[in-house]
Amino acid sequence: MNKKASLERITTKTSEGDLVALASTKSKYFLFRLKKDEKLQTHRGIIQHNDLIGLPWGSQVYSHQGSAFYLLQPGIYELVSSTRRNTQVMYPKDIGFIILKMSIMPGTTVIEAGTGSGSLTQVLASVVGSTGRVYSYDAREEMINLTRKNLDRLGLVETVSFFCKNIEEGFEQKNVDAIFLDLPNPYDYLRQVKDALKPGGFFGTLLPTSNQITKLLLELRRNGFEFVDVCEIMLRFYQADENKFRPVDRMVAHTGYLVFSRSILNSDHQLESSIEKPPSADE
Amino acid sequence: MNKKASLERITTKTSEGDLVALASTKSKYFLFRLKKDEKLQTHRGIIQHNDLIGLPWGSQVYSHQGSAFYLLQPGIYELVSSTRRNTQVMYPKDIGFIILKMSIMPGTTVIEAGTGSGSLTQVLASVVGSTGRVYSYDAREEMINLTRKNLDRLGLVETVSFFCKNIEEGFEQKNVDAIFLDLPNPYDYLRQVKDALKPGGFFGTLLPTSNQITKLLLELRRNGFEFVDVCEIMLRFYQADENKFRPVDRMVAHTGYLVFSRSILNSDHQLESSIEKPPSADE
Amino acid sequence: MNKKASLERITTKTSEGDLVALASTKSKYFLFRLKKDEKLQTHRGIIQHNDLIGLPWGSQVYSHQGSAFYLLQPGIYELVSSTRRNTQVMYPKDIGFIILKMSIMPGTTVIEAGTGSGSLTQVLASVVGSTGRVYSYDAREEMINLTRKNLDRLGLVETVSFFCKNIEEGFEQKNVDAIFLDLPNPYDYLRQVKDALKPGGFFGTLLPTSNQITKLLLELRRNGFEFVDVCEIMLRFYQADENKFRPVDRMVAHTGYLVFSRSILNSDHQLESSIEKPPSADE
Amino acid sequence: MNKKASLERITTKTSEGDLVALASTKSKYFLFRLKKDEKLQTHRGIIQHNDLIGLPWGSQVYSHQGSAFYLLQPGIYELVSSTRRNTQVMYPKDIGFIILKMSIMPGTTVIEAGTGSGSLTQVLASVVGSTGRVYSYDAREEMINLTRKNLDRLGLVETVSFFCKNIEEGFEQKNVDAIFLDLPNPYDYLRQVKDALKPGGFFGTLLPTSNQITKLLLELRRNGFEFVDVCEIMLRFYQADENKFRPVDRMVAHTGYLVFSRSILNSDHQLESSIEKPPSADE
Secondary structure: OOOOOOOOOOOOEOOOOOEEEEEOOOOOEEEEEOOOOOEEEEOOEEEEHHHHOOOEOOOEEEOOOOEEEEEEOOOHHHHHHHOOOOOOOOOHHHHHHHHHHOOOOOOOEEEEEOOOOOHHHHHHHHHHHHHOEEEEEOOOHHHHHHHHHHHHHHOOHHHEEEEOOOHHHOOOOOOEEEEEEOOOOHHHHHHHHHHHEEEEEEEEEEEOOHHHHHHHHHHHHHOOEEEEEEEEEEEEEEOOOOOOOOEOOEEEOOOOEEEEEEEOOOHHHHHOOOOOOOOOOEO | OOOOOOOOOOOOEOOOOOEEEEEOOOOOEEEEEOOOOOEEEEOOEEEEHHHHOOOEOOOEEEOOOOEEEEEEOOOHHHHHHHOOOOOOOOOHHHHHHHHHHOOOOOOOEEEEEOOOOOHHHHHHHHHHOOOOEEEEEOOOHHHHHHHHHHHHHHOOHHHEEEEOOOHHHOOOOOOEEEEEEOOOOHHHOHHHHHHHEEEEEEEEEEEOOHHHHHHHHHHHHHOOEEEEEEEEEEEEEEEOOOOOOEEOOEEEOOOOEEEEEEEOOOHHHHHOOOOOOOOOOEO | OOOOOOOOOOOOEOOOOOEEEEEOOOOOEEEEEOOOOOEEEEOOEEEEHHHHOOOEOOOEEEOOOOEEEEEEOOOHHHHHHHOOOOOOOOOHHHHHHHHHHOOOOOOOEEEEEOOOOOHHHHHHHHHHOOOOEEEEEOOOHHHHHHHHHHHHHHOOHHHEEEEOOOHHHOOOOOOEEEEEEOOOOHHHHHHHHHHHEEEEEEEEEEEOOHHHHHHHHHHHHHOOEEEEEEEEEEEEEEEOOOOOOEEOOEEEOOOOEEEEEEEOOOHHHHHOOOOOOOOOOEO | OOOOOOOOOOOOEOOOOOEEEEEOOOOOEEEEEOOOOOEEEEOOEEEEHHHHOOOEOOOEEEOOOOEEEEEEOOOHHHHHHHOOOOOOOOOHHHHHHHHHHOOOOOOOEEEEEOOOOOHHHHHHHHHHOOOOEEEEEOOOHHHHHHHHHHHHHHOOHHHEEEEOOOHHHOOOOOOEEEEEEOOOOHHHHHHHHHHHEEEEEEEEEEEOOHHHHHHHHHHHHHOOEEEEEEEEEEEEEEOOOOOOOOEOOEEEOOOOEEEEEEEOOOHHHHHOOOOOOOOOOEO
């Protein structure tokens, strides 16, 4: 048996094998797993893992140079934020809204494509839990490997099935609850989405340009998707100073437009239903 | 025995007892539970529950007047949005971010106060799942009853413990992972928060005015909270029209400032640790 | 003799013929011109013009029912805002930026089309002053008449020349400093703009949809415009309450995207210049 | 004779003494005044002033290395933007709105304090024109000298009177139309503002923190100011690419909160008026 699922096992003290965030007050995090006899080299001095094992979370600790750090259990937010090594990552502001809008929860089955650097994958896996399932598609093997590594760090790798293939050929699942496409051309795969999504299921995507959005809106209409919502989320941070409370100077102006929709049943399935179609349906 | 957890049991066809959303294309939802021989009265005609039971999700159905509706499984977003009967509700844009920032996931134990109309409670309960727990405090019994009813609708009532009491006296839990205060004066309860929160745990709140924020920032510093983040989230919807893509005319300008922080260990606990304090700690 | 230019003649006391704003503290304005023996009927009582003539600006006055009002000289902002009787008006937030970005100032010659309800016309006329000139085109005579009336109220009618014609045929001016198009299809008139604008002159427009913008961007490039800037301005008001300082609940989410550009000289004119073209110009 | 007012004298060809903007397509400007026999050194080659004198505005010219530039007449926007050498400058997005909200136009008399680096001074001077007047106060002589130099460049120096003194002692003017304070503590000078402003006149300020705003709101109420508006302006630029239309990645998140108000007559002046105060005034 193993204790992988560190994010699910919330403790009050550290143990060997725990994922920790060692944070200075300057909002810089060191994320690593505790390992006996290892040490962490920082620009502000060295810290021995052995000194951290068994300490209560929230403790203040010091490097050999006397620099102060706090010993914290990393949250999903820090983990996603620390994933940002490639330009094309999803931001927590968008991911949080996606989770709600697409009704991702324990037990949900969800497809994502592409896997990318796995920031969304990590949150999906943590939310659907052991009773749900994430199916993640990417044609680039290195992306899958990177994400697998990130998930392993969280003890979540067993919640996700990876498929290294082009989704042009379709998905291998049927009747999943939700599908999120993080690709430049989602409008090319709506038939595949529809085939894999349960009727009434949730579809979502994130696109940076308005040109992509207008193409997608047209294709959604053509492919029997309804209840389309398009939105954008702007996140502005403030200086946490009680004497000088104000927004910070600069912010992210744009990550992408979010599009959500629900797949509806094609009319041919409709005819099988016990409800007769009326002579003329008003809009 | 019953099949409460409708949100966790994702199906492809409706059954009696299911919670359904009957939606016209004009983004108006009727949320109700399917019950044999009942009927739904709408301004666009009557619909028999019996005609809906056993249909695939995503089906298009018609009222006796011929008006079209789609039969959808309600997502958490629709449920939260439909909770909005009081002015003081939390918005999905904020809730989604809270979930991520406070690392709420399956297995998390979380306190919220007050319960309010329960929009946050519903999401917390759905995300922490059966392995987690929500402790919800409110001094107003009617709020607890309302929220209990909303949770029951989702089959989530057993995930939440309610406490009808003033939090001035403190919380009954220890070492919870996260605490969210949805109260006008969270700065008055930081000692109680600290007592109930595990070291390093996540604290969050939402406050409408800058005056409340500056008071809170001062008290957070005084009570041993670190890593304070203050932010606001703006959500703007767009017209989903491929020929006239543009933001809608009006939007919500403000719900509140979000504040997040982490409880750190007081220095007296610190002294018990095996790490010696250095002669002089730099900042 | 006439006392038209009330906006330019700033006084400390009212005289007959002055344009006044009678304002309650609830930010509701009555805008009218003082006329001996007339009276103003409000829902909070009657006010005699005779009682207002000769009073210092800023005085508090009372209706026969005892309701308090302040006697203010209307600013350009109030006048523009009060113009809002049609849906298609320009907002001060956009107009202020246009004035700066297009370098409108005393002495500037500027074309606008269409005239619309004249909110921009009023500001242009007030800023270019007696040494500048506004040329305003609209095919709808009723719009010109409405704007003429609004300008007359400000004593600015003589600064503006109106042209009731379709701009398809071109503008009657040459070498104007700036041209602003407030039309749904500015991309159809860029040749006409170029013909009337001095080389290097300022072009601007405001368009609600991204579809219009992308069409325009293409045509700007084709027609020899450079230094294209596209932006949007969001204006958020706050509650002016020192104990509850916060943004108001709702705001305008969108008026339009602003586009600015500068007309450059076509290469055939270029050849006349004394500077030789280099063998190969890098970009 | 002098050719100061270069911004008012709009021409189609350059002459010696003209202020020019030499711009590459990459939105980099060189701002300078044309002078016979001088040369401009750029990182992309040398350009002789003699080659530019007499050319039509909007011409494309080349450095000796063959790099292309456009010869443009600088607008007020470019001039204000190029003023940004100190951190504390005002942005065009705010200045444009201030001009409208405070009804600055040809003929207006306006006080500003402090002068700062003069970005607002330049716009005020250009808008009030030769029939208006700007009175600019700053206790730091170097700021006044810097601004005077910037104004001279624009031929606007004669429109502005400078006062190198602390405004604690009051302003030397009476009955000006508008006063703008660009100072960290405007709440300390409201009596002085009131003394110098005509009754009903326009007051404005820009403050970065909410703490300053709440102090100011209190003092405005105490000092007989009404019609207080607080707002903020967010400006977001877009990529001007017809195939990839989207907001740019990052933006300025905050410059300051704008506050506007109007000075009303104190009740003692009120009593001199011919209108009797009613027994009891409702609000």
